[in-house]
Amino acid sequence: MAELQRPAIFKWRHFAPEAILCAVRWSGGLEIDHTTVWRWVQRYAPELEERARPHLKATNKSWRVDETYVRIKGRWFYLYRAIDSAGATIDFFLSPVRSADAAKALFAKALADPSHPQPRVINTDKAKCYPPAIDESKKEGILRRRCRHRPVQYLNNILEQDHRTIKRRMRAKQHFRQFGCARRTIQGYEVIHKIRKGQVRWVKNGDVLAQNQFIDRAFGLTL
Numbered sequence: 001m002a003e004l005q006r007p008a009i010f011k012w013r014h015f016a017p018e019a020i021l022c023a024v025r026w027s028g029g030l031e032i033d034h035t036t037v038w039r040w041v042q043r044y045a046p047e048l049e050e051r052a053r054p055h056l057k058a059t060n061k062s063w064r065v066d067e068t069y070v071r072i073k074g075r076w077f078y079l080y081r082a083i084d085s086a087g088a089t090i091d092f093f094l095s096p097v098r099s100a101d102a103a104k105a106l107f108a109k110a111l112a113d114p115s116h117p118q119p120r121v122i123n124t125d126k127a128k129c130y131p132p133a134i135d136e137s138k139k140e141g142i143l144r145r146r147c148r149h150r151p152v153q154y155l156n157n158i159l160e161q162d163h164r165t166i167k168r169r170m171r172a173k174q175h176f177r178q179f180g181c182a183r184r185t186i187q188g189y190e191v192i193h194k195i196r197k198g199q200v201r202w203v204k205n206g207d208v209l210a211q212n213q214f215i216d217r218a219f220g221l222t223l
Helices: 017-026 034-055 100-111 130-139 153-173 179-196 208-218
Strands: 062-072 075-084 089-095 121-124 148-151
Touching (some): 017 208, 034 179, 062 100, 062 179, 075 153, 075 179, 100 130, 121 130, 121 153, 130 148, 153 179
Parallel strands (some): 062 121, 121 148
Antiparallel strands (some): 075 089
8 A cells, every 4th residue: 555545544654554454453463573563553452442432332231340360560460351241342441459449440431432331230259349349330420320239150151251362362472561551452452352252333253354344444444
């Protein structure tokens, strides 16, 4: 693609936009220096998440919330994640601590997106951070007062399985060195995971061609 024809976001990049987005989609897969791919992921993964957001299908009102671990510069951080009862990803929040405030931040972040309606029920494990997080979120108007908290461990099995996909990508990355870099990279993992699960309107789960075409359209590479 000639430089004049490139969308502005790719201006002055040495590689073709198609190659850059391929690397961001797969976090590799091309014979390109890994630091170059890393820079592309840092720049374009958050942009893809932002551009994909208006095209996401609405999630349902039964949430599953849990946290898993992420290692950053030798220290364990907490990755809070939420999916709905059908397995659709809702949102994530990366935190240095396991706390009610972190869980509240996840709720607020998720509900800032219009594709996520107010939950009817939030299922969690029996971690002590969730009851105060839900109670305080109701008092602050983040959650509706009629939202029910259901601490039933086995109902979160679907989320435990969903964690594995994200953690498999993180293991391939080996480790993160900075909090901000980790958050931006996870943004990329999460949005690609959403696209692959068929959460984008008119793009089916398993239709790799349509998924790739959606990403290209999001960046103005195709009509």
